[in-house]
Amino acid sequence: MAPRTLFEKVWDAHQVQAETADTPAVLYIDLHLVHEVTSPQAFSELRARGLGVRRPERTLATMDHSTPTLPSGADGRWPFADPQAAAQVQRLEQNCADFGVELHPLGSPRQGIVHVMGPELGATQPGMTVVCGDSHTATHGAFGALAFGIGTSEVGHVLASQCLLQRRPRTLAVKVDGTLRGGVTAKDLVLAIIARLGVGGGTGHVLEYLGPAVRALSMEARMTLCNMSIEAGARAGMVAPDDTTFQWLAGRSRVPSGAAWDAAVARWRSLPSDPGARYDREMALDASALEPMITWGTNPGQGIAVTGRVPDPAAEKEAAARASAEAALRYMGLRPGQAIAGQPVQVVFVGSCTNGRIEDLRAAAQVLRGRKVQTRTLVVPGSMAVKKLAEAEGLDRVVREAGAEWREPGCSMCIGMNGDVIAAGQYCVSTSNRNFEGRQGQGGRTLLASPYTAAASAVAGAVADPRPLLEGR
Amino acid sequence: MNPIRVIESRTVVLPRENVDTDQIIPARFLKTTSKEGLGRSLFADWRYDSAGTPRPEFVLNQPATQGCQVLVAGDNFGCGSSREHAPWALVDFGIRAVISTSVADIFRNNALKNGLVPVVVDAAAHQKLLSAPGAPVRIDLESRTVTLPDGSRASFPIDGFARYCLMNGVDELGFLLSQGEAIDRFERSR
């Protein structure tokens, strides 16, 4: 057989029907994650057609977007932002009960952002196909799964048939040589990749991250990397599974144990791309040359080193790109040529499916320990499990003593649906994934960065390079 | 879904690149459990000021664009989230086709399932459309072409199956459910 890529192996193993000129492939889905925002209309469609969920055991739900991050009151009631949010969450409970879907509801020990929860349970495994009505499903590609976001109609398709109609995407190898330097993280790496590729550069492609710098990343860091593949327009990003992957997964509740585990690992070892496998496109990057990154504009491709200067739109050759950079600067209220470091900020957000895992909170705490924040600072664990672990390590105390807020798990200020928002005109250094206009609140201005950079900016009250604050720590 | 063969309308031009789904419909409007009425929130933060008053300078608020069913936008339209609320809002508002030089993957899939036709044309054709706001266009799915303001025609690619579904009002779920036996066989074989 001709050498195949990781993507091709996973794709081939899930084709119920191969694609033809006239029809797309019928692709089997191993794991379907569900949350409250993109599922209600899909369940309604099932009801309208008298259909059930074909494989409830392959379906797993939680609530994260509309959920409050302040604790429930003495009466056990949650402080929902508005009745609509409460109704949406209640609807998910009803739907899961009616259709027999496992749900990890608000307050339960496994609740969390859907892309944090799935891997934690061991539900996401190498070689699987994983979908969710959420574009950051790309996160799960860190395990060597083919994972991508779908719309609500497709959520209905998967619920009813456990399959999707899909055209085979093309592949793009992102080869990262060298070693990330101190204070430079997977978040900086992916921001640099998107700055290079552009926000539409990955459209139609599945990215595979390769090379020694990727091999050296922890699973948490690989999830951060794959998570933002969508921000380059790619629906999925993948990292081939290896010992790091297997060690991380071993013992989790949904992975097999004993002989079945050994057999699974043996199978997973055959997944990495074969030598000589061909990609439709390739790009290369040197990790050693990277510095902490931060965005200055209104899409995730508009990023620069934290030591850099805001670019001048006049330098853009293409009219459309120039217009878009000008619009971004106008919205952001930044000046061409100004140093980004030192730009005052009013809010810092550490959390989200990009950077809300334990390593991210440890990174933020490493900077915050024994210091005080100058901004409103929210630290929001990605899941209940992350929160518990962080509290066992005393990170909540570090955060609180620095003057920052320690919250309950959820999407929170990444999307601002639950009332955690920034005010119009405010600047927020955020560890989330999107700096779109108004993403964190109407008129709010988002600068995307790593947990180190976010925490350092909280301490400085302005955009700051975290490296000096990490010395000796 | 109603079959679609031809869309004839004047265009409304929004000459911005990377129009993302948070602009098409901001997240605060996603707390609904239905698909109805989302057109009100289409481009909410561009259409209305913070007091909820329409901004007269925004193109969709101008009298000349009322009733236009074809939106011409900049490159990489619909990037960002997987929210199907974006095409639901566009369709509810009355938009039936979006023309750009590229359309984000998930948005395109979502659009097609809601009878919103994504039309991707080359830069030259795009330029003609951008520079003639309000021009009448005719999008023909049969011939996969769009007539441009100067009378010439540009072809656009569209997946054969998606085109078949649009032209015949077929929905994909029906097709998937008809594959039940093959899915059973696949499940047994693993």
Ligand code: SF4
């Ligand atoms: S944390 Fe943000 S990006 Fe991730 S699932 Fe929640 S809203 Fe989406």
